[in-house]
């Protein structure tokens with residue numbers, strides 16, 4: 001084998017190695033450009049640990065998910081069980097987007113119903129529209145459940161069942 005051949009082989013292998021490394025870096029760069037930013041990803045999900053929020057039966061709390069209010073109500077024994085309830089152990093919950101289905105005001109909890117101050121609409125403890133102009137129940141956000149932790153933005157079987165019951 002001549003020196004000329006060895007040199008040519010060496011140059012060819014060097015070029016191939018540089019091209020492979022460059023190609024790999026390009027792929028990593030493209031993937032980073034296509035992937036959503038971490039801030040965008042985390043903005044899409046909100047977790048609520050029902051065991052840690054000190055929720056009192058009959059006293060809903062409001063959380064925020066993607067800029068929308070989310071009502072979380074632990075139902076009392078006196079509140080009628082509903083097929084769309086989220087059942088965890090011996091507790092039943094209502095989860096709903098807290099925007100009136102008439103024109104989007106935020107209803108307020110009064111004793112045992114959500115009342116909308118804008119035009120007098122009412123929703124019962126299941127989120128069903130029971131009075132006034134709202135044309136349909138409160139909307140169910142997509143969520144999944146693991147243990148006592150809800151992940152809003154991640155649609156699971158429980159939110160599908162709640163959505164179907166309110167449809």
Ligand code: FES
Nearest residue numbers: 100102103116121
């Ligand atoms: S916006 Fe709620 S009743 Fe009209």
